[in-house]
Amino acid sequence: MAEGKDPEKEKRKIKSVKKMKAIMTKYYKKAKLAWLTRKKIAWITSGGPVEPLIAMNIIPVYPENHGAMIGASKMGVDLCQKAEAMGYSSDLCSYARSDISCAPAKGGPIGGLPKPNMLICCNNICGTVLKWYEVQARYFNVPLFILDTPFCHTQFTQEARQYVKKQVEEYILFLEKVCKKKMDHDRMKEVGRLSVEAQRLWQAVLDTAQNRPAPLSAFDAFFHLALIVTLRGTRQAVDYYQELLAEMKQRVADGIGAIPNEKHRLLWDNLPIWYRTRWLSQKFAAADACLVADTYTSAWCGALQYIDENNFLESMAEGYSRIYLNIGIDEMARQVIQMIDKYKADGLVMHSNRSCKPYSFGQLDIQRIVREERGLPSLMIEADMVDERFFSESQIDTRIDAFMEVVRERKSGI
Amino acid sequence: MKQMKELAGITGNPIAYARRLQETSGKKIIGYMCSYAPEEIIHAAGAHPLRLFGSGRNILLADSHLQSYCCSLVRGVLEDALAGNLNYLTGMIFPHTCDTVQRLSDIWRLNVPEGFHLDIVLPVKLDTADACQYLIDVLHRFRDDLGKALQTKISDDDLRKSITLYNNIRNNLQKVYELRKSNPDLLSGRDVYALVKAAMIMDRESYLTILQAVVGEMQKATGTADNKKNRRKRLILSGGICSQPDIYSLVEDVGAHIAGDDLCTGSRYFAGQISVNGDPITAIAERYVKRVVCPAKHMGNRSRAENLLHLVKDCHADGVIFMLLKFCDPHAFDYPYLKKALDKEGLPCLLLEVEDQPQAQEQMKTRIEAFLETLKTL
Ligand code: SF4
Numbered sequence: 001m002a003e004g005k006d007p008e009k010e011k012r013k014i015k016s017v018k019k020m021k022a023i024m025t026k027y028y029k030k031a032k033l034a035w036l037t038r039k040k041i042a043w044i045t046s047g048g049p050v051e052p053l054i055a056m057n058i059i060p061v062y063p064e065n066h067g068a069m070i071g072a073s074k075m076g077v078d079l080c081q082k083a084e085a086m087g088y089s090s091d092l093c094s095y096a097r098s099d100i101s102c103a104p105a106k107g108g109p110i111g112g113l114p115k116p117n118m119l120i121c122c123n124n125i126c127g128t129v130l131k132w133y134e135v136q137a138r139y140f141n142v143p144l145f146i147l148d149t150p151f152c153h154t155q156f157t158q159e160a161r162q163y164v165k166k167q168v169e170e171y172i173l174f175l176e177k178v179c180k181k182k183m184d185h186d187r188m189k190e191v192g193r194l195s196v197e198a199q200r201l202w203q204a205v206l207d208t209a210q211n212r213p214a215p216l217s218a219f220d221a222f223f224h225l226a227l228i229v230t231l232r233g234t235r236q237a238v239d240y241y242q243e244l245l246a247e248m249k250q251r252v253a254d255g256i257g258a259i260p261n262e263k264h265r266l267l268w269d270n271l272p273i274w275y276r277t278r279w280l281s282q283k284f285a286a287a288d289a290c291l292v293a294d295t296y297t298s299a300w301c302g303a304l305q306y307i308d309e310n311n312f313l314e315s316m317a318e319g320y321s322r323i324y325l326n327i328g329i330d331e332m333a334r335q336v337i338q339m340i341d342k343y344k345a346d347g348l349v350m351h352s353n354r355s356c357k358p359y360s361f362g363q364l365d366i367q368r369i370v371r372e373e374r375g376l377p378s379l380m381i382e383a384d385m386v387d388e389r390f391f392s393e394s395q396i397d398t399r400i401d402a403f404m405e406v407v408r409e410r411k412s413g414i
Numbered sequence: 415m416k417q418m419k420e421l422a423g424i425t426g427n428p429i430a431y432a433r434r435l436q437e438t439s440g441k442k443i444i445g446y447m448c449s450y451a452p453e454e455i456i457h458a459a460g461a462h463p464l465r466l467f468g469s470g471r472n473i474l475l476a477d478s479h480l481q482s483y484c485c486s487l488v489r490g491v492l493e494d495a496l497a498g499n500l501n502y503l504t505g506m507i508f509p510h511t512c513d514t515v516q517r518l519s520d521i522w523r524l525n526v527p528e529g530f531h532l533d534i535v536l537p538v539k540l541d542t543a544d545a546c547q548y549l550i551d552v553l554h555r556f557r558d559d560l561g562k563a564l565q566t567k568i569s570d571d572d573l574r575k576s577i578t579l580y581n582n583i584r585n586n587l588q589k590v591y592e593l594r595k596s597n598p599d600l601l602s603g604r605d606v607y608a609l610v611k612a613a614m615i616m617d618r619e620s621y622l623t624i625l626q627a628v629v630g631e632m633q634k635a636t637g638t639a640d641n642k643k644n645r646r647k648r649l650i651l652s653g654g655i656c657s658q659p660d661i662y663s664l665v666e667d668v669g670a671h672i673a674g675d676d677l678c679t680g681s682r683y684f685a686g687q688i689s690v691n692g693d694p695i696t697a698i699a700e701r702y703v704k705r706v707v708c709p710a711k712h713m714g715n716r717s718r719a720e721n722l723l724h725l726v727k728d729c730h731a732d733g734v735i736f737m738l739l740k741f742c743d744p745h746a747f748d749y750p751y752l753k754k755a756l757d758k759e760g761l762p763c764l765l766l767e768v769e770d771q772p773q774a775q776e777q778m779k780t781r782i783e784a785f786l787e788t789l790k791t792l
Pocket residue numbers: 064093094095096125126127128129271355356357358359
């Protein structure tokens with residue numbers, strides 16, 4: 001296609017994308033062939049503590065990452081409808097719905113995930129995962145470990161800290177029992193360090209978007225996020241993000257932006273709309289707007305401050321409890337404002353995502369707080385991350401136009 | 415029964431009742447909206463626990479805080495609070511349950527000016543020793559926090575007195591359900607609904623007096639059972655809260671009755687007893703751990719189905735009606751597996767998805783009629 005040869009577009013393409021795709025393909029292949037290598041498979045929630053799994057040589061598989069793939073390949077509606085035929089309400093999280101129906105149907109872009117030997121559910125992101133993993137534990141009839149991270153409305157109490165710490169010990173015992181072998185604590189320490197290093201690198205990659213023009217956009221971040229979710233704790237993730245960081249720095253030096261003509265900088269809130277990322281990125285780019293940062297991809301490095309890389313297991317309890325979705329709305333608003341300042345954003349785009357209640361309820365208050373404290377215009381897009389039936393293109397198209405008008409006017413007014 | 419008229423008035427407008435109670439008795443009213451609220455501790459502090467339901471008015475103010483895909487219970491309660499209808503509350507407490515209530519707590523804290531605000535961040539799993547210890551720790555913290563907020567000290571003796579009162583209420587409500595099992599005509603379904611609901615609204619001492627009188631009259635009336643009527647189909651109502659009390663009469667009108675329930679505004683509210691020996695906080699925690707679990711909490715992977723089947727057997731029920739609030743995730747996730755468990759036993763069920771607003775009554779009636787038709791052919 002002529003499009004591929006456009007030198008302007010070629011220049012803007014992130015070279016690491018290819019590598020990332022190769023790594024992920026290999027990762028899923030390996031997971032699907034785990035039965036050959038006698039490796040155990042654990043399904044784990046996206047905010048879950050993966051490091052002990054890596055240390056125990058267990059292959060972690062992420063139904064939510066799979067959900068994102070289902071959404072991006074536009075297979076969400078079909079799978080969601082299948083779940084509804086099984087009796088699951090269409091109001092439930094579409095990651096959960098598509099995963100639940102995918103298991104018996106072996107559907108989706110990779111013919112279903114490899115069967116788990118165990119399920120690891122950490123409820124630091126939502127209560128949905130608890131119910132979802134109960135469903136899968138019944139379906140696959142495998143042991144389920146729940147890491148219960150008490151919600152931090154205004155504080156992380158002493159008793160909560162103790163409770164989570166105890167569970168981290170139980171978690172290790174659980175893994176040792178399922179694998180019938182002891183945890184190698186030296187290896188665990190190494191994995192902990194690698195995890196922290198990868199998270200730092202990921203943060204550094206995201207930080208490059210502070211430059212004008214931003215070398216990557218939130219849409220790029222959505223894509224490059226996969227490794228920090230699935231493979232943190234491995235050398236591979238560290239190597240990859242080092243390369244990606246180098247590429248971003250080079251782009252900054254060369255003045256290459258994520259979009260051709262960056263005039264406006266926006267912040268994205270909530271999960272991506274997986275089946276429309278391309279449409280949305282083009283839509284914003286056409287208005288010379290770059291989504292320079294987002295609250296979603298930064299969630300995988302937001303709790304770094306609580307983690308001690310030399311004492312990973314000990315500090316993990318706090319790190320995993322105090323992540324973005326497990327804190328009160330006022331604290332979330334504070335973090336949004338910090339990001340607005342840090343990335344010099346001119347506006348806020350919020351995806352009101354009917355799938356994700358803990359992420360979406362409270363957005364209206366965050367929007368108000370941001371308006372009061374920074375006077376920033378914001379846009380609320382009503383949609384769903386995977387289920388296209390809840391996306392109205394014409395309506396969203398008009399709303400983005402109107403919003404960009406406000407952003408432009410406000411800037412010319414200053 | 416003459417008591418029922420009074421109760422119907424109170425449960426029809428709990429907000430007005432509690433306001434009057436506050437004005438006449440000077441009692442401090444503490445709001446809550448979940449059956450994991452430790453009422454005994456509130457009562458021991460000399461305050462009055464009031465369960466909130468949302469008065470079903472049009473949603474205007476809550477719309478600026480909660481999107482349309484939020485359950486009507488939470489939207490309704492927030493609407494009442496923002497409209498100032500709950501401004502007599504001395505405080506509001508939020509036991510941690512579902513994602514929606516979790517965020518309601520934040521929104522409340524930031525937007526409702528009146529009263530103090532306390533979170534009770536309960537564990538989500540209840541089936542490990544560490545979780546139980548954490549639950550006890552959390553309840554201890556709540557006791558301290560509440561004491562501070564109300565400027566009082568809650569002694570163990572106060573707690574034991576409250577536990578005894580609540581045990582008494584629970585015991586008598588269990589009797590009501592027990593008596594109705596063999597003779598449903600002793601009290602209409604609608605009256606049972608009002609009786610349980612009033613337990614979460616009324617001054618608990620006055621309530622107990624009424625409840626005991628009701629039980630007494632029911633006991634006197636047993637034996638006058640009309641056996642023909644008792645061959646009516648028996649149903650179980652399962653879900654979170656019952657926001658459509660009309661369902662009881664609808665079911666009775668088509669010649670069946672609700673013989674038992676699995677509702678958090680029904681039997682889950684009064685199941686179990688609390689020991690009066692030992693540390694009262696530990697005893698309160700023990701009841702929560704032993705009680706039938708709510709779907710927002712984890713107690714193994716199959717306990718709810720086991721409970722439901724047990725209940726069906728115990729009540730000799732012919733079928734189950736699931737009454738689920740639209741947008742309620744925990745219950746919606748459990749429905750398919752509960753249905754499957756019933757299917758396996760050859761037990762039919764009907765799913766009614768409702769919103770907390772005057773429902774299209776006719777439609778509900780038609781569906782219940784159709785369901786009963788299929789039951790009769792079985
Ligand atoms: S999208 Fe939201 S509700 Fe669904 S699994 Fe993720 S955090 Fe939970």
